[in-house]
Amino acid sequence: MFVDGSIPISGGRTERMIPQRTRLLVLLRDQGCTTPGCNETHHLEVHHIVHWEHGGPTDTWNLIALCPRHHRGELGITGNADTPGGVTYTNRHGRPLGSTGAKPEPPGAAPPTPDGVYEHPLRAS
Numbered sequence: 001m002f003v004d005g006s007i008p009i010s011g012g013r014t015e016r017m018i019p020q021r022t023r024l025l026v027l028l029r030d031q032g033c034t035t036p037g038c039n040e041t042h043h044l045e046v047h048h049i050v051h052w053e054h055g056g057p058t059d060t061w062n063l064i065a066l067c068p069r070h071h072r073g074e075l076g077i078t079g080n081a082d083t084p085g086g087v088t089y090t091n092r093h094g095r096p097l098g099s100t101g102a103k104p105e106p107p108g109a110a111p112p113t114p115d116g117v118y119e120h121p122l123r124a125s
Contacts (some may be wrong), residue, residue, distance in 0.1 A: 016052045016058065017058075018046050018058055019058075022046075022063065023046050025060055026046050026063045026065055027044060027046070027065055029081070029082075030044075030064065032044070033065060033067040034066065034087065035067070035075065035089060035097070036097045038067060038069075038070060040067035040069075043067065044065045044066065044067060045066055045067070045071045046063050046064070046065055047063065047064050047065075047071055048062055049062045049078065049087070050062055060082055061081055061082040061083075064077065064081045064087060074091070075089055075090065075092075076088075076089065076090035076091070076092075076094065077090075078090075
């Protein structure tokens with residue numbers, strides 16, 4: 001692994017399979033599925049943006065974390081994953097994906113105080 005400053009820049013094309021150390025770097029960088037609007041953070045797969053069979057290297061700039069649903073989907077993904085905001089996603093018709101999915105606003109105040117006393121349904125002591 002070669003590093004320029006703090007950015008890993010090369011793992012090379014010696015093998016298609018992503019080494020565990022590189023996979024961990026990508027997962028730590030991405031913190032979940034990177035598809036706009038997806039909030040999945042478990043069972044992630046690491047995807048080559050430029051596919052290996054098309055000459056894409058196994059370098060962090062060319063690797064991105066996706067959930068299984070989006071990894072097997074019909075997304076177009078281009079760009080440099082090591083650059084914040086450097087990746088573009090398009091749907092199967094070539095239209096850019098915007099932020100979709102639920103992004104709820106945090107509550108503006110503390111939750112209300114409960115009324116009464118909680119009683120366990122089995123009334124066990």
